[in-house]
Amino acid sequence: xxFDIVTIFPGMFASVLDSSILxxxxxKGKLLVKIHNLRDYAEGRHQNTDDTPYGxxxxxxxxxxxxxxxxxxVEKKKKGFKILxxxxxxxxxxxxxxxxxxxxxxxxxxxxxxGFDRRVADYVDEEVSIGDYVLTGGEIPAMAIVDAxxxxxxxxxxxxESIKNESFMxxxxxxxxxxxxxxxxxxxxxxxxxSGNHALIEAWRKEEALKLTKKIRPxxxxxxxKKEVRKLEGV
Ligand code: ADE
Numbered sequence: 182x183x184f185d186i187v188t189i190f191p192g193m194f195a196s197v198l199d200s201s202i203l204x205x206x207x208x209k210g211k212l213l214v215k216i217h218n219l220r221d222y223a224e225g226r227h228q229n230t231d232d233t234p235y236g237x238x239x240x241x242x243x244x245x246x247x248x249x250x251x252x253x254x255v256e257k258k259k260k261g262f263k264i265l266x267x268x269x270x271x272x273x274x275x276x277x278x279x280x281x282x283x284x285x286x287x288x289x290x291x292x293x294x295x296g297f298d299r300r301v302a303d304y305v306d307e308e309v310s311i312g313d314y315v316l317t318g319g320e321i322p323a324m325a326i327v328d329a330x331x332x333x334x335x336x337x338x339x340x341x342e343s344i345k346n347e348s349f350m351x352x353x354x355x356x357x358x359x360x361x362x363x364x365x366x367x368x369x370x371x372x373x374x375x376s377g378n379h380a381l382i383e384a385w386r387k388e389e390a391l392k393l394t395k396k397i398r399p400x401x402x403x404x405x406x407k408k409e410v411r412k413l414e415g416v
Pocket of ligand 1: 266267268292309310311312313314315316317318319322
């Protein structure tokens with residue numbers, strides 16, 4: 182999988198790409214990330230990538246020409262699925278991560294300031310937000326997408342970290358996990374986990390995942406088929 186990232190802050194990516202699983206994925210040849218400095222595609226003495234908004238108002242707007250020029254240069258080498266990172270985009274979730282993991286090349290365009298010249302949208306395939314909050318730029322969202330997609334690529338996670346794809350885990354929060362000590366400041370690990378009875382443990386985990394989801398993210402269950410929820414509840 183190749184990611185091309187278009188940014189005015191190319192220095193932000195190194196530590197994330199050089200650590201942990203992303204680093205290992207790159208070493209294994211599963212991930213290649215190329216960073217493109219948008220400023221290299223901007224004209225004029227100051228190489229401005231932004232300008233004041235037509236119609237007035239606060240803040241600056243990212244110019245269309247440098248982005249289009251940069252995308253053209255990137256795609257001359259390798260075509261890709263182009264994503265514009267913006268809080269006004271479609272919300273990124275695990276289902277989108279799975280879809281993106283099937284692609285070979287993805288181009289991520291990071292925005293800044295008040296947003297993009299609207300015409301930029303005509304040059305990308307999708308506008309994506311990582312959540313309903315506003316960050317200072319699209320770099321952290323781009324890293325989140327690279328991370329979430331890369332861990333889904335075959336051979337990236339080891340056995341121990343492997344992706345849970347049991348159907349009952351879809352649309353549910355994860356079940357609670359525990360490790361040693363069995364008692365911490367009087368707080369005990371649930372007895373069932375020490376029982377060695379795998380069927381009982383699995384049933385307990387399903388129940389706890391469902392309980393947690395109902396309490397913290399009931400919205401997730403709305404998108405789960407009623408039949409599936411009844412099965413989870415053991416009804
Ligand atoms: N840029 C600023 N905030 C963002 C968000 N939540 N998602 C994607 N890009 C952004």
